[in-house]
Amino acid sequence: MTNLYTQKDANIRRTWLLMTVFLVLVIALGWVIGYLLQSPGVLYFAVVLAVVMNLVAYWNSDKIALAMSRAKPIGHNDNQNLYHIIENLCITAGLPMPRVYIISSMQINAFATGRDPKHAAIAVTEGALAKLSKNELEGVIAHELSHIGNRDILISTVIVVLAGIIAIMADWGLRASFFGGRGDNDREGGSLLLLIGLVVALLAPLASTLMRLAVSRKREYLADASGVLLTRYPEGLAGALEKIRDDHDQLRTATNATAHLFISSPFKDKQKTGWLVQLFSTHPPIEDRIRILREMKV
Numbered sequence: 001m002t003n004l005y006t007q008k009d010a011n012i013r014r015t016w017l018l019m020t021v022f023l024v025l026v027i028a029l030g031w032v033i034g035y036l037l038q039s040p041g042v043l044y045f046a047v048v049l050a051v052v053m054n055l056v057a058y059w060n061s062d063k064i065a066l067a068m069s070r071a072k073p074i075g076h077n078d079n080q081n082l083y084h085i086i087e088n089l090c091i092t093a094g095l096p097m098p099r100v101y102i103i104s105s106m107q108i109n110a111f112a113t114g115r116d117p118k119h120a121a122i123a124v125t126e127g128a129l130a131k132l133s134k135n136e137l138e139g140v141i142a143h144e145l146s147h148i149g150n151r152d153i154l155i156s157t158v159i160v161v162l163a164g165i166i167a168i169m170a171d172w173g174l175r176a177s178f179f180g181g182r183g184d185n186d187r188e189g190g191s192l193l194l195l196i197g198l199v200v201a202l203l204a205p206l207a208s209t210l211m212r213l214a215v216s217r218k219r220e221y222l223a224d225a226s227g228v229l230l231t232r233y234p235e236g237l238a239g240a241l242e243k244i245r246d247d248h249d250q251l252r253t254a255t256n257a258t259a260h261l262f263i264s265s266p267f268k269d270k271q272k273t274g275w276l277v278q279l280f281s282t283h284p285p286i287e288d289r290i291r292i293l294r295e296m297k298v
Helices: 004-037 041-068 080-093 124-133 132-151 152-179 190-213 219-231 235-245 275-279 288-295
Strands: 069-072 097-104 108-113 121-125
Touching: 004 041, 041 121, 069 124, 069 235, 080 097, 080 132, 080 219, 097 124, 108 152, 121 124, 121 132, 124 132, 124 219, 132 152, 132 219, 132 235, 219 235, 219 288
Parallel strands: 097 121
Antiparallel strands: 069 097, 108 121
16 A cells, blocks of 8 residues: 555655666667767767766756746745744654745746755745645645655656756757768668667657656645645645636746646646546646545544
């Protein structure tokens, strides 16, 4: 049965698996680009790049995610009410106080990031502070602290960096295949290898997307439930999600690379409801989350 502790261990294992898959994919793309350009040095570059970016993703992905979202750090005196909410919930959860950031947007949203609880950060939009009641804001913060507690933030943040590198290298591979292909493709097996290279380059962006979606939508349900255990008030988070659902303000700094970090998809009016879109969605349906919260007994 899934709980906070088994999810934490599973997320740590998934992170190492994700970084291994990334290493293999980058080396494969390096081989493809090197073959197409007749340059073995590209493969060596890809190996070095894979190792370096794995290290960067682990140690600095939180800084990259915060920078991409244009989140600004704040101190205790900048917003004492927010600080007190986070401090009280951290004491209840047994977690160290994370760094606190504000995103200049009137959309209601928030996310947590960092490689572990000691190096965590929570970013909250100005819209969340302005539009949510205290109980609703507590529900959102408790949700994000639950992500920190079960190590969701590690795998979520690492994906931001790794998926982006895969997409960039796939683009290099496609350009190499069309503009710098080998001149001896008529030799035995050459055409087949070129075809394999094109397939790998074309499928790599899909692999990049699947890496982002490797963060299971179940983590949102678990964080909802774990957050309610901290506040003992399901209606707080349920009410916040209702306001998030009905909020049409845009988050201009949101990107496909960081969308999965937020408590709800930041692409409000761009969302569609088709079954295929839902299959590849980074978040579960918000109506389901609200219904489940209101069925909880605490």
